[in-house]
Amino acid sequence: MKDTLVIVHELYPELLDKLKQTFDVVHFVRLGSDEDRAAFKEAMTRAVAFIGSNVAFDKALLEQSPNLKVIASVSVGVDNYDVAAIHDRGIVLTNTPDVLTEATADTGFLLLMMTARRASEMNRMVLDGRWNVSPGRDQFGVDLKGKTLGIVGMGRIGQAVASRGHFGFGMKVIYQNRSAKPEADKTLGARQVDLETLFTEADFICVTVPLSPETEGLIGRDLLSLTKPKAIFVNIARGKVVREQELIECLRDGTLYYAGLDVFEKEPLPKDSPLMTMDNVVCLPHIGSATHETRGAMCDLAAENTLNVLDGKAPVTPV
Ligand SMILES: NC(=O)C1=CN([C@@H]2O[C@H](COP(=O)(O)OP(=O)(O)OC[C@H]3O[C@@H](n4cnc5c(N)ncnc54)[C@H](OP(=O)(O)O)[C@@H]3O)[C@@H](O)[C@H]2O)C=CC1
Numbered sequence: 001m002k003d004t005l006v007i008v009h010e011l012y013p014e015l016l017d018k019l020k021q022t023f024d025v026v027h028f029v030r031l032g033s034d035e036d037r038a039a040f041k042e043a044m045t046r047a048v049a050f051i052g053s054n055v056a057f058d059k060a061l062l063e064q065s066p067n068l069k070v071i072a073s074v075s076v077g078v079d080n081y082d083v084a085a086i087h088d089r090g091i092v093l094t095n096t097p098d099v100l101t102e103a104t105a106d107t108g109f110l111l112l113m114m115t116a117r118r119a120s121e122m123n124r125m126v127l128d129g130r131w132n133v134s135p136g137r138d139q140f141g142v143d144l145k146g147k148t149l150g151i152v153g154m155g156r157i158g159q160a161v162a163s164r165g166h167f168g169f170g171m172k173v174i175y176q177n178r179s180a181k182p183e184a185d186k187t188l189g190a191r192q193v194d195l196e197t198l199f200t201e202a203d204f205i206c207v208t209v210p211l212s213p214e215t216e217g218l219i220g221r222d223l224l225s226l227t228k229p230k231a232i233f234v235n236i237a238r239g240k241v242v243r244e245q246e247l248i249e250c251l252r253d254g255t256l257y258y259a260g261l262d263v264f265e266k267e268p269l270p271k272d273s274p275l276m277t278m279d280n281v282v283c284l285p286h287i288g289s290a291t292h293e294t295r296g297a298m299c300d301l302a303a304e305n306t307l308n309v310l311d312g313k314a315p316v317t318p319v
């Protein structure tokens with residue numbers, strides 16, 4: 001009898017077929033309905049392995065998964081997982097760092113450029129048939145070249161965003177991080193500063209710090225009110241790193257000029273969120289790593305981690 005593998009993610013067909021040769025696969029693209037959630041719970045009672053994302057692995061779910069040996073997350077962020085409880089149970093948790101760094105940094109830069117040039121507003125103006133005269137000063141954006149880019153969380157993705165800014169746009173890089181990053185200081189001419197200095201000096205701020213008890217609600221009105229008159233704030237990390245209601249109020253009352261957001265406190269963004277109707281915000285639906293190549297590489301890595309653990313070998317990317 002084959003072992004049960006539960007997958008909650010879209011997989012490309014070749015990989016799914018390959019896994020089906022080894023496992024009894026129970027596959028959900030997402031847990032979109034009560035029926036899916038009930039079937040998922042039932043399958044987890046048999047599962048030895050899980051591959052997926054957007055499933056909160058808490059103590060209750062772990063208790064309902066007595067045979068589980070490996071959780072292979074198709075994400076680098078592991079804020080959805082009770083890591084201590086998983087490790088206490090002797091379950092191996094893996095994630096997908098590195099393979100998504102460049103695609104996610106591209107998304108960060110996409111938001112920096114879209115907000116700098118007010119691309120959503122301009123696009124809406126054209127599509128609404130309001131492009132009657134050449135845009136004037138009221139519609140102008142701001143340059144990136146030569147400006148100061150502030151990175152909150154100077155890890156793999158933060159450094160990849162900084163590198164785009166430094167080498168592509170001649171930006172000065174400052175960053176806040178719990179440890180020093182001497183390599184980035186050298187190659188990017190970057191300077192480590194505290195959060196207050198970062199929010200005061202940066203023209204563009206990009207958040208790439210993981211969500212953890214230390215970073216939950218890290219950014220709110222206190223820091224946003226330090227920003228320059230035309231400062232731009234981008235979050236590609238996790239919505240809960242920012243106090244979203246305070247962000248909304250700062251955007252509304254002019255404390256903050258503009259924001260680009262790939263992540264939100266609640267996802268999908270609720271239809272009644274004020275962010276839906278604000279001109280000075282660009283919203284993306286959490287697509288940091290969503291390219292064919294990158295998502296393929298993430299799924300391959302998650303599958304390799306799973307097979308390694310079940311074969312008694314070390315996973316490639318343990319958490
Ligand atoms: N929008 C999207 O689709 C995506 C979002 N993400 C998000 O990006 C995050 C970062 O990914 P990645 O760059 O690969 O992760 P890394 O671990 O490489 O980088 C995280 C950085 O944040 C720093 N850090 C962690 N905690 C703190 C803290 N309390 N105070 C200051 N600095 C801190 C770390 O410092 P140190 O080096 O000292 O440990 C590290 O430099 C993920 O956790 C995920 O939430 C990732 C992929 C896609």
Ligand SMILES: O=CC(=O)O
Pocket residue numbers: 074075076077078100288289
């Ligand atoms: O948000 C995505 C991730 O990989 O983490």
